[in-house]
Structure formats: C-alpha cells, structure tokens
Amino acid sequence: MPSTSSYYFTGGMLYFEVQGKIFRIHEDILVARSTFFKQMFSLPREGVREVEGQTEEAPIVVPGVTSQDFTSVLLFLYGREFDRCHKFSEDSLAGILRLSNKWQIPGGRAFVIPQLTAQSDIDPVVWFSLASHERVRQWFMPSFVAAAAKSFTEDDIFLIGVTWTAYFTQLREQQLNFRRLAYFxxxxxxxxxxxxxxxxxxxxxxxxxxxxxxxxxxxxxxxxxxxxxxxxxxxxxxxxxxxxxxxxxxxxxxxxxxxxxxxxxxxxxxxxxxxxxxxxxxxxxxxx
Structure with a gap:
C-alpha cells in the first residue's frame, strides 16, 4: 500500500467570518501551521461548537482581527507554497506578525522580522508599536529612538496606546526642562x-x-x-x-x-x- 505524502489532507473546509467577510479555509492548513488552531480543533466539539464553521451560515466568528490582516496571514500560509518570490507590503508583513504571535504560527515571525528589519522607510511609530506590542527585542531600541523624535498624531497615539504615549510625553518634558536650563x-x-x-x-x-x-x-x-x-x-x-x-x-x-x-x-x-x-x-x- 502506498504511503501518504505531506499533502494528504484528511480534514474538511471551515468557514470563518472576519469583519463581515466569509473565508473558506482548509482545516489541515491551519492545524499544520498554527499551534493555536491545532489545540482548538483537538477539543471535543459539542452543541453549538459541533456545527460552528461547518457551513457559511454558521461560520467561526473571529473578533479583534481585521480582514486585511487575516487575508495577509492566509496568503503567507497558502501563497508561499506557490510563489516564494511574492513581495509582501509593509502592512501585510505587520499583519502576519500580529497574527503569528496571536495564533502561534512559528514560521510567520521568522519570516517577517528579517524583511521588516531591512525596510528603512518604515514609519517610526509603526515600527515601535510592532517592537513593543509584538515583543521584537532587536527593534526596540532603534524604534524607540526614532519614535521619540517624532511629533505624535492622533493615529500614532491610538497605535502605541496611552501608556507609551505618557512615557514619551514625560521624556519630552524632561528634554524641554533640560533645554531651559542649558539656555542660561x-x-x-x-x-x-x-x-x-x-x-x-x-x-x-x-x-x-x-x-x-x-x-x-x-x-x-x-x-x-x-x-x-x-x-x-x-x-x-x-x-x-x-x-x-x-x-x-x-x-x-x-x-x-x-x-x-x-x-x-x-x-x-x-x-x-x-x-x-x-x-x-x-x-x-x-x-x-
């Protein structure tokens, strides 16, 4: 009897709803690439969970995730098998990093960090947000220094959050006080x-x-x-x-x-x- 290959899928298709959009995805792909989904689908399915994701009318609703990020991580999971030369945008790479951390996709983090590190034109606040929220040590110091030099917009404040905004504000007050003293x-x-x-x-x-x-x-x-x-x-x-x-x-x-x-x-x-x-x-x- 012939042996099975790594492309022998035994699972079915699952329906997901993200920001009002429906996605139909191979369960095997998610289980193979994501520790989170592997553990999730290994749990007994009873009651509502038994039918959840099995039809378009009863999809698995994914809260707190944008459809853009979800699409990006799917392109990473599926697309790299067919087009390893695909050029991901900065936003797509950030989305892959966020969901790779959230759903424990080891290959995603290793894939994204070198590519974003090589991009010199990334916005300092976006860079710092990824370094701090996604816990990338090698980005933290340079992104902090770059972000400290920028005047924050409302979008920047929303991106890094109240705690880091307050931290940078206090730092700039210290800088201003020092400049006042130096003036004399x-x-x-x-x-x-x-x-x-x-x-x-x-x-x-x-x-x-x-x-x-x-x-x-x-x-x-x-x-x-x-x-x-x-x-x-x-x-x-x-x-x-x-x-x-x-x-x-x-x-x-x-x-x-x-x-x-x-x-x-x-x-x-x-x-x-x-x-x-x-x-x-x-x-x-x-x-x-």
Whole structure:
C-alpha cells in the first residue's frame, strides 16, 4: 500500500467570518501551521461548537482581527507554497506578525522580522508599536529612538496606546526642562578669544545665545556631533568668531557634558522602557 505524502489532507473546509467577510479555509492548513488552531480543533466539539464553521451560515466568528490582516496571514500560509518570490507590503508583513504571535504560527515571525528589519522607510511609530506590542527585542531600541523624535498624531497615539504615549510625553518634558536650563549656561571662555585681533570675545556671547535659541526650538533629540554642527552653522550664518577661535572653543566643548546630556537622556529612557517589556526570548529562557 502506498504511503501518504505531506499533502494528504484528511480534514474538511471551515468557514470563518472576519469583519463581515466569509473565508473558506482548509482545516489541515491551519492545524499544520498554527499551534493555536491545532489545540482548538483537538477539543471535543459539542452543541453549538459541533456545527460552528461547518457551513457559511454558521461560520467561526473571529473578533479583534481585521480582514486585511487575516487575508495577509492566509496568503503567507497558502501563497508561499506557490510563489516564494511574492513581495509582501509593509502592512501585510505587520499583519502576519500580529497574527503569528496571536495564533502561534512559528514560521510567520521568522519570516517577517528579517524583511521588516531591512525596510528603512518604515514609519517610526509603526515600527515601535510592532517592537513593543509584538515583543521584537532587536527593534526596540532603534524604534524607540526614532519614535521619540517624532511629533505624535492622533493615529500614532491610538497605535502605541496611552501608556507609551505618557512615557514619551514625560521624556519630552524632561528634554524641554533640560533645554531651559542649558539656555542660561555661560559660554565657555578661551584665551584665544581675548587675544584675537578680530575681537572674537565680543562676538562669542551672542553666538552662544543664538546657538541655544536654535537648540531650544530644534526637533528631536540631538547628540554631541549634531549640536556641534548646529553651533558651527549658527556661527557661520551670523558671521561670528574666526576659524581659529572656533577650533579653540570646539576643543573646549569636547569636555562639556552639557552637549551629551540630551542624547544620554534618550538612551537611558530607552533602556528603562525596554526593561518594561517581556520579549519572546525572555519567555523561552524562562521555559528552559
């Protein structure tokens, strides 16, 4: 008697309803690819559950899932057998990741993460939402830093939720308070300024003040190199101190912690935020 192949399906078809749309799917595909559905369909079916999903009139209703995400994960489960070169959109990949976590589809997570990692144009808030909600460790720090630099829209707030919105709001308040304090710091002094024949010592306090105004109103979290570039631009635009004096001031600022505190605040907040999330590999380690 011939042996059966991996494509020998014994189950029937099941009907699902997602956002008012009906889907007719092979039970075997779901059982083979999803631990959640494998366990679900192994339970005894009695009463209403006995007929649920067997006809179009009595489908299995799937709450809390969009038809777009459901379609995407089905294309992943079915389509990859026929077209491994299919190009999934960013939204489709996000949907596959969400439902792979929800329904324990191991291959989905492994399939999506490298592809989304390679996409440099993904929206920072969408990226952070996936990193935090879907527990992707390697995305968390870079997506947090990118999201912190963005002004949130109502859609962004809805996407990341109240808790993370409050966290970012508090971080930005800390940043603003720090910039207020930095605004009143005195400019560093160097002998070159006083000795310069161009009287750079007279120009320097005003350049320093213009720099802090530009810094105060700048978007995002600025690091040491970005702030030095800003200072250089402010000095050039306002015909400030000479090149020799600027190089002397720049040398002095290398030891100035003030220019590094904003980026350090961001990274410290990102590390604390990361400690709030239980990632999938944390769960795996605990199981071991």
């Amino acid at each position: 710091t005195q400019p560093p002094t160097r002998a070159e300024l006083d000795e310069c024949p161009s009287e750079c010592h007279k120009k320097w306090p005003l350049i320093w003040r213009y720099f802090h105004v530009a810094w105060f109103y700048a978007d995002g979290f600025l690091g040491y190199k970005e702030l030095l570039d800003m200072l250089e631009e402010v000095n050039a635009v306002n015909h400030g101190i000479c090149e020799t004096c600027f190089e002397a001031v720049e040398e002095d600022l290398q030891n100035n912690s003030m220019l590094r505190m904003e980026s350090e605040l961001l990274l410290d907040s990102a590390r604390k935020a990361m400690a709030m999330v239980v990632f999938d590999d944390d769960i795996d380690d605990d199981d071991d």
